[in-house]
Amino acid sequence: MQSAAKPRIPEPTATQLAEQKEHEAYLRGCTLLESRSMVRGLILLALVVLLAGFLRAGFPRVFPHGWWRP
Numbered sequence: 001m002q003s004a005a006k007p008r009i010p011e012p013t014a015t016q017l018a019e020q021k022e023h024e025a026y027l028r029g030c031t032l033l034e035s036r037s038m039v040r041g042l043i044l045l046a047l048v049v050l051l052a053g054f055l056r057a058g059f060p061r062v063f064p065h066g067w068w069r070p
Helices: 014-057
Strands: none
């Protein structure tokens, strides 16, 4: 008695391949957008921390009179 052949996955159709490429492009776009958002968030956080440090120290202490002169 012969055993049955192993089931094989059918070859993807042209439509499936196109959808897969479109999905990969979408994921790359999402990753790029997320990276940009993370960088913007880190820059915003750095600015908030810098501003808080300036406010805590006080304007005259951060920029003493005559600081712009050589």
